Structures are given as C-alpha cells and as structure tokens.
Amino acid sequence: MKTIMIVTDGLGGRPTDIDGKTCLQVAETPEIDDLLARRGTGGLMDPIANGVRPGSDTAHLSLFGYDPYEYYTGRGVFEAAGIGMDLTENDVCFRTNFATIDSNGNIADRRAGRISESQDELEEALADLESEKFPEVEVRFKRSTQHRGALCLRGPELGGNVSPTDPHELGIPIPESSGQDEKSKKTASILNEVTQQARKILDKHPVNEQREKEGKLPANAILSRGSAKYPELPSVEEKYGVTSSVIAAGALYIGVARVAGMAFKQVEGATGTVDSNILNKAKKSVDELEKGKDMVFLHFKGADNASHDQDAEAKTKYIEKVDDTIGWLKKNTDWESTHLSFAGDHSSPIQYGDHVADPVPVMITGPNVRRDELKTFDEYSCMKGGLGRFSGNLLPMTLSYSNQLPKFGA
Amino acid sequence: MKTIMIVTDGLGGRPTDIDGKTCLQVAETPEIDDLLARRGTGGLMDPIANGVRPGSDTAHLSLFGYDPYEYYTGRGVFEAAGIGMDLTENDVCFRTNFATIDSNGNIADRRAGRISESQDELEEALADLESEKFPEVEVRFKRSTQHRGALCLRGPELGGNVSPTDPHELGIPIPESSGQDEKSKKTASILNEVTQQARKILDKHPVNEQREKEGKLPANAILSRGSAKYPELPSVEEKYGVTSSVIAAGALYIGVARVAGMAFKQVEGATGTVDSNILNKAKKSVDELEKGKDMVFLHFKGADNASHDQDAEAKTKYIEKVDDTIGWLKKNTDWESTHLSFAGDHSSPIQYGDHVADPVPVMITGPNVRRDELKTFDEYSCMKGGLGRFSGNLLPMTLSYSNQLPKFGA
Numbered sequence: 132m133k134t135i136m137i138v139t140d141g142l143g144g145r146p147t148d149i150d151g152k153t154c155l156q157v158a159e160t161p162e163i164d165d166l167l168a169r170r171g172t173g174g175l176m177d178p179i180a181n182g183v184r185p186g187s188d189t190a191h192l193s194l195f196g197y198d199p200y201e202y203y204t205g206r207g208v209f210e211a212a213g214i215g216m217d218l219t220e221n222d223v224c225f226r227t228n229f230a231t232i233d234s235n236g237n238i239a240d241r242r243a244g245r246i247s248e249s250q251d252e253l254e255e256a257l258a259d260l261e262s263e264k265f266p267e268v269e270v271r272f273k274r275s276t277q278h279r280g281a282l283c284l285r286g287p288e289l290g291g292n293v294s295p296t297d298p299h300e301l302g303i304p305i306p307e308s309s310g311q312d313e314k315s316k317k318t319a320s321i322l323n324e325v326t327q328q329a330r331k332i333l334d335k336h337p338v339n340e341q342r343e344k345e346g347k348l349p350a351n352a353i354l355s356r357g358s359a360k361y362p363e364l365p366s367v368e369e370k371y372g373v374t375s376s377v378i379a380a381g382a383l384y385i386g387v388a389r390v391a392g393m394a395f396k397q398v399e400g401a402t403g404t405v406d407s408n409i410l411n412k413a414k415k416s417v418d419e420l421e422k423g424k425d426m427v428f429l430h431f432k433g434a435d436n437a438s439h440d441q442d443a444e445a446k447t448k449y450i451e452k453v454d455d456t457i458g459w460l461k462k463n464t465d466w467e468s469t470h471l472s473f474a475g476d477h478s479s480p481i482q483y484g485d486h487v488a489d490p491v492p493v494m495i496t497g498p499n500v501r502r503d504e505l506k507t508f509d510e511y512s513c514m515k516g517g518l519g520r521f522s523g524n525l526l527p528m529t530l531s532y533s534n535q536l537p538k539f540g541a
Numbered sequence: 542m543k544t545i546m547i548v549t550d551g552l553g554g555r556p557t558d559i560d561g562k563t564c565l566q567v568a569e570t571p572e573i574d575d576l577l578a579r580r581g582t583g584g585l586m587d588p589i590a591n592g593v594r595p596g597s598d599t600a601h602l603s604l605f606g607y608d609p610y611e612y613y614t615g616r617g618v619f620e621a622a623g624i625g626m627d628l629t630e631n632d633v634c635f636r637t638n639f640a641t642i643d644s645n646g647n648i649a650d651r652r653a654g655r656i657s658e659s660q661d662e663l664e665e666a667l668a669d670l671e672s673e674k675f676p677e678v679e680v681r682f683k684r685s686t687q688h689r690g691a692l693c694l695r696g697p698e699l700g701g702n703v704s705p706t707d708p709h710e711l712g713i714p715i716p717e718s719s720g721q722d723e724k725s726k727k728t729a730s731i732l733n734e735v736t737q738q739a740r741k742i743l744d745k746h747p748v749n750e751q752r753e754k755e756g757k758l759p760a761n762a763i764l765s766r767g768s769a770k771y772p773e774l775p776s777v778e779e780k781y782g783v784t785s786s787v788i789a790a791g792a793l794y795i796g797v798a799r800v801a802g803m804a805f806k807q808v809e810g811a812t813g814t815v816d817s818n819i820l821n822k823a824k825k826s827v828d829e830l831e832k833g834k835d836m837v838f839l840h841f842k843g844a845d846n847a848s849h850d851q852d853a854e855a856k857t858k859y860i861e862k863v864d865d866t867i868g869w870l871k872k873n874t875d876w877e878s879t880h881l882s883f884a885g886d887h888s889s890p891i892q893y894g895d896h897v898a899d900p901v902p903v904m905i906t907g908p909n910v911r912r913d914e915l916k917t918f919d920e921y922s923c924m925k926g927g928l929g930r931f932s933g934n935l936l937p938m939t940l941s942y943s944n945q946l947p948k949f950g951a
Contacts, residue, residue, distance in 0.1 A: 174930075196592055498557070499555050499556070499557060499890070499892075500556075501555065501556060501563075501899065501920055501921060501924075502556070503921075503924055515925075516924075517921070517924040518930070519585060519924065519929055519930030520929065520930060521587070521591040521930055522591070523591075523592075524590065524591050524592030524593075525592070526592070527592030527593070527594075527898065528591055528592040528898060531592065531594055531897050531898035531899065532897075532899075534893050534895075534897065536592075536594040536897070536898055537594065538594050538595070538596050538895075538896055539589065539593055539594060539595060539596055539599050539609070539613075540595060540596020540597070540598045540599030540600070540609065540613060540616070541596040541597065541598055541616040541767065541793075
C-alpha cells in the first residue's frame with residue numbers, strides 16, 4: 132500500500148478571516164469534501180501540543196513523529212539541508228544573508244538590496260573560507276535564493292548554542308557571536324573568524340565593484356543566525372520501515388524532510404508561492420510512488436504566504452487550487468491501495484498574519500479507515516470528526532492504516 | 542468504593558472485519574450497551590499515544606499509568622513474573638523455549654516437538670544451573686506451558702541489553718549472546734555459560750532418552766530471548782493507594798500486573814483462549830473485592846487470539862461471551878459503589894491479524910461519572926463519546942471516580 136501525506140502550510144484560520152468564516156470554509160473544495168465523505172475521517176490536530184504555537188520546522192518534526200522538544204536544535208540545519216547541503220552529526224549550521232556594510236563598518240542593509248544576480252560568483256569566492264585557529268574544522272557556504280544562504284561548520288567538539296551575527300538592526304557593526312558553553316564558544320570563535328574573512332573576500336570582489344558602479348548596494352558581508360547543531364534523529368525508514376520522498380519548494384520543509392531521511396525530488400515550476408505549479412508536484416508524487424517509494428510527503432506552501440500577507444482572497448483561491456490538485460490525484464492514483472492524509476502544519480489567521488496555536492483540521496482517507504459522518508472539511512466540521520483531537524504524529528497514524536508501522540513492545 | 546478494570550485483548554477492529562463492520566459492531570452486546578447507556582460514558586483511547594502501534598506489554602503498562610518509554614525494558618521480565626517467579630531489581634530475565642539440537646549441533650526444532658510431558662523433571666534437572674565465572678549470580682529456570690519457560694539471572698551489576706540465543710532459525714548452532722555495555726556483557730557471558738551447561742544436563746537426561754526411544758524430538762537445549770532487566774516501577778498501591786488483584790490467564794498479562802504489585806489469583810478453567818471459563822474469572826473478581834481488595838484488573842485474552850487467527854466469527858462470539866460475563870457481574874456486584882471500566886489494550890483487525898495503532902473504544906461506568914448520550918458501545922459510537930480521545934492511564938482515570946487518587950501538587 133502507498134501513502135501520500137499532504138500538508139498545506141498555514142491551512143487553519145479563524146472566523147475573522149472573511150465575514151465570520153475561515154478561508155477554508157469559504158473556499159469551494161468539492162474534491163477534498165468528497166474524499167472525506169466517501170473514504171475518510173476527520174478531526175482536529177494540535178501540531179505539537181495544545182497551547183503550543185508552532186513554528187513550521189517544529190510542527191513538521193512533530194507531524195513526522197519526532198518530538199521537537201527532544202530533536203529541535205534550531206532552524207539553520209534545516210535551511211542548510213533544504214538548499215542541498217549534505218550534513219553529518221558534526222555540523223553546526225546557520226542561515227545567512229548577504230548584507231551591506233557601509234564605510235563606517237555599520238550594517239546598512241540586511242539583504243544587500245535583495246541581491247538577485249551573480250551570487251554564484253560570490254559563493255565561489257567564499258569556497259576558501261577556513262578557520263586558522265581550528266584548521267581541522269571544515270567551513271562551507273552555499274547561497275540560496277536572492278540574499279539567502281547557509282553556512283556550515285563541520286568538526287569535532289562544536290556546540291550549537293551560539294548567538295547570531297545578524298542583529299536584525301541597522302546602523303551598528305556586526306555583533307560578535309558568543310557561545311553558551313565550552314563547545315559553543317569554540318563555534319562562536321570560528322563564526323567570528325569566518326565572518327571577518329568573508330568581509331575581506333567580499334569587500335574587494337569584482338561583483339561588488341560592479342554593483343557599486345551601478346549604484347546597487349554591495350553584498351560585502353554575510354550575517355548568520357539560526358545556529359543549530361545537526362540533530363541525530365532516526366530516519367523515517369529506521370523509525371517506520373518505509374521509503375519516502377519529499378515534494379516541496381520551500382527550503383525549510385525540504386530540509387526537515389531530508390534530515391528525516393526523505394529523498395528530495397525537484398519539480399519544475401514549484402516555487403513555494405501562491406503561483407506555484409502544484410499540479411506538477413502532484414504528478415511528481417505519483418511518479419515517486421510508481422517508482423517504488425512507499426510514501427510521499429507533499430508540501431503546499433502558498434496558503435501560509437497568503438496568510439502572512441493577510442490576503443484572504445489569495446488564501447481562499449490557493450486552497451481551491453489545492454482542491455483541484457487533489458482532484459487530479461484522485462483520478463491518477465489507485466485509491467484501493469492508497470492512504471492520503473491532509474492537514475495544515477499550523478493555523479495562520481488572516482487578521483493576525485502569523486502562526487497561532489489553534490488546532491488544525493485534519494483528515495485521513497483510504498482503505499481500513501473507520502469513517503465518520505463528516506461531509507465537509509473545515510475547522511468547524513472537524514470538531515465533530517471521528518479522529519477527535521490529538522497532537523502531531525500524523526505520519527505514523529497514517530502509516531498504521533497501511534499496516535506499515537513497527538510495534539513498540541511485544 | 543470498588544473498581545473493576547476489564548481489558549479485552551485486541552478488542553478494537555476495522556470496517557474490513559465483517560462486511561463493512563467491526564466484530565464489536567456485529568456482536569450482540571446488550572449488557573455492555575446497557576451499562577454504558579445507564580451508568581457510563583465512552584470514548585476512544587490511544588493505548589500508548591496516537592500513531593504508536595502497541596505491544597500488549599507496553600499497552601498494559603500505559604493503561605495502568607506507567608509511561609512505557611520510561612519503564613519498559615523488554616518482555617522477559619513479564620513472562621518470568623507471569624509464570625510465578627519472584628523478582629527483584631537485581632534480576633535479568635529471558636523467555637525460553639525447550640528446543641532440539643541435532644547430532645551436528647544445529648537447531649532442529651525451536652520447540653522440542655512442542656513437548657507436552659515431563660517438563661517438571663527437566664526443570665528439576667536444571668535447578669543446579671550456575672555460573673562458574675560469577676558464582677555470586679543466582680541462576681533460576683522455570684518451565685511454563687509446553688516448551689515455554691523463563692530464565693532469570695540474579696546478581697549485582699548485571700545489564701539487560703543482551704542479544705538472544707534463540708535465532709528464530711533452524712539448521713544453525715545456538716548463537717553466542719553478546720551484551721551492548723559492560724554490565725550486559727557480563728550477563729551475556731553468563732547466559733552463554735548457562736546455555737552450554739543446560740545442553741550437557743539435558744542431553745543425557747532420562748526424559749530425553751525416553752523421548753528418543755519413542756521417536757519424539759528431545760528437549761536437549763534451552764533457547765533464550767526477550768532479555769529484560771527488572772524495571773523499578775512504583776507499585777499500584779504506592780502510586781494510587783489501592784490494593785489490587787489480577788485475574789488473568791496469559792503469563793504476559795499476569796506478569797505486567799504482578800510487576801505493578803497486583804496479587805495474582807489463579808482461576809480454574811481460565812486458559813487464555815476463546816474457550817476459557819471467563820465466568821469463573823468474573824466470580825473470582827467479585828471474591829477478591831469482597832475479601833477486601835479495592836481494585837481488580839480482569840483480563841480477557843480470547844478476542845486477540847481470534848484476531849491473530851483472523852477468525853471474525855470466533856472474535857464476535859468471544860465478545861458476546863464477554864458481554865454475558867459482564868451481565869453476570871452486573872447482577873452480582875453492588876453497582877452503587879462499583880466502578881467498571883472496559884476497553885481493549887489495542888486494536889487487532891481481522892484482515893491484518895495483528896496489532897495496529899487505531900484507537901480502542903473505552904467506557905467508564907459507575908457512580909460519579911458524567912454520562913454522555915451513547916447507547917451502544919463500539920469503535921464508531923465511541924467517536925462521539927464524552928471521554929473524547931485520550932492516551933492510556935485508564936486505571937487512574939477510573940480510580941479518580943471513586944475518589945481514590947492521590948493529588949499531584951497541593
């Protein structure tokens with residue numbers, strides 16, 4: 132049997148979204164409703180636990196069955212894994228920005244004018260970053276979209292409890308990083324060394340000379356934040372005995388899934404925004420299952436973008452696009468042998484524009500499921516769903532229906 | 542007030558059991574339904590947690606209120622306690638089989654032809670087992686039904702993380718046990734010594750000479766598995782302040798309950814199969830309460846046997862037998878002062894024939910209970926029950942209704 136777990140980021144809403152209704156209530160979702168009514172059962176899920184306001188990274192860990200209080204070390208490691216860096220338990224990772232430092236040595240722009248060209252050349256110039264104090268530590272930098280990137284330090288005895296060099300403030304010098312414990316002090320000292328080195332390398336780089344000529348802000352520094360030591364979590368295959376792929380566009384989601392051992396598959400046109408070609412993502416999911424994977428984690432990001440933009444119409448339309456895509460999946464999958472679970476990773480009401488702790492609607496559909504009486508899928512109908520209210524662990528719950536879960540005990 | 546906690550092993554099912562219904566839905570259970578409708582409230586319980594596929598041992602720990610992630614060390618200790626061995630925190634225990642080794646020294650049968658006679662004489666012969674390397678360690682062997690038994694090593698500095706000498710394979714010699722840490726290496730070394738000693742003792746034992754004459758497979762070795770160090774858990778009386786007895790037939794369930802400090806009471810005709818005299822078990826439960834015990838844990842095993850046999854009819858009939866027995870209990874108990882909770886320890890759907898993570902139906906009945914509107918007890922009706930969905934801890938939940946639960950905090 133096969134499993135598709137779909138997470139629509141920020142799916143849950145509040146009655147303040149649109150005239151007393153949530154975007155999910157307003158959206159026309161005939162395909163999702165039909166799947167629930169004919170093959171599924173619904174409920175409400177606290178992504179992490181009731182009363183916990185989830186981040187997207189901690190929520191996804193929890194949905195995959197990893198206790199984030201045990202395994203979450205910080206965001207850097209997921210961003211680094213998400214942009215394709217290979218990591219080991221000896222890595223400490225940071226999210227980075229290309230930034231602009233002015234002639235007084237102060238931060239003038241945290242995003243180097245949202246630099247959108249020649250970042251590859253800058254990345255190449257930073258390939259020689261190294262620690263003179265600790266030459267055994269490997270220093271790696273990789274750019275991502277626009278000003279974004281990741282920095283990883285690999286070596287023994289490195290701690291991850293390190294303060295950022297990105298102060299989220301302008302007009303001040305880059306702050307020195309400091310570490311909370313002996314191992315983290317070592318990491319902080321290397322980060323400070325590398326930050327200075329990068330300043331020197333970037334300052335006189337031809338790309339920046341050219342940018343200044345064109346009146347653009349130079350990308351003459353990297354700022355680091357989200358320090359995280361690689362968490363040693365058992366892979367999804369070790370935990371549950373299934374092979375899996377992740378189909379997503381956002382680096383963070385790809386990263387969490389890769390760290391959990393899922394294979395990442397690139398999809399043309401997948402952008403992580405409301406305009407993403409999510410039909411292509413559905414097609415790639417079916418491909419992966421047909422090529423032999425037991426499970427696909429399919430992530431749709433646009434609903435959360437629209438929530439952060441406080442754009443109820445965009446969110447509603449995006450949910451309808453997800454519904455169309457699920458309609459395509461229904462036509463192109465063997466439902467007699469496929470389980471599909473569908474949920475948000477957190478609620479993101481329009482009026483607030485950020486994550487809240489309200490539980491998210493969830494459904495599990497497919498053979499073996501005890502069906503409830505729900506006919507429509509939203510935050511209100513799911514209050515009466517057969518799954519009741521539960522916390523996280525959506526992946527193992529779904530896998531149990533295909534009899535693919537190892538037993539705990541005898 | 543008195544408490545009876547009834548667990549019907551493997552009670553929960555799936556719509557694939559019988560024509561779209563579960564065995565519990567198909568079974569006629571007028572007594573259970575009446576008890577729920579008039580005196581109770583229902584719900585769905587994840588025996589351990591949502592998305593966790595329970596073993597019977599871990600599930601029972603969790604139902605009694607012990608976190609199995611903290612207390613579960615392995616099955617051996619419960620099997621040993623279940624067949625009546627007295628244990629201390631210095632014991633490491635194994636489940637054993639009498640087995641047959643051929644003339645080449647290879648395992649020919651893991652169950653010595655399911656030996657069914659003279660095991661007492663073999664047990665007696667093994668009373669002298671001892672470690673020459675560690676004479677301070679006490680070695681104890683006890684037979685159980687057929688080929689089954691338990692081996693306990695008692696001594697200081699013994700670890701429980703030890704590989705089995707039962708390879709679950711034929712045609713190979715008995716494998717050497719190895720330990721994961723220093724203390725467990727000591728245990729493994731003693732286990733290997735004792736396994737060789739048992740070979741020598743059994744090989745020339747008159748019982749085996751006689752068996753060979755009769756063309757039966759000799760029981761000339763013991764194979765050990767399920768290594769477990771005794772878990773130091775507070776007793777039910779220490780935790781909840783109640784005295785208690787266990788009425789069960791399966792060694793595993795008796796064992797978990799005994800380790801939790803419940804007194805075991807033997808019942809004539811209780812076999813742990815669908816044919817068991819479960820009415821006698823109900824009678825013994827009432828006896829125990831009348832003799833002064835606060836609580837009885839009453840375990841019915843047959844539903845799980847039928848589930849493992851994938852026999853829907855046998856499971857349905859067994860559930861009806863349980864219903865009759867509850868009818869007897871209702872007539873022979875003072876319901877104004879008795880709480881009865883009723884649940885499965887896990888779901889075991891017929892089509893799969895093994896444990897799954899689907900939650901189990903549960904009800905708590907008796908005075909003080911806030912009654913819901915349920916009229917029938919099954920996996921579907923309980924979706925709407927007043928208890929909602931919760932994880933484990935059924936025993937303390939039930940005890941609270943009789944105002945017998947200690948306060949956490951002030």
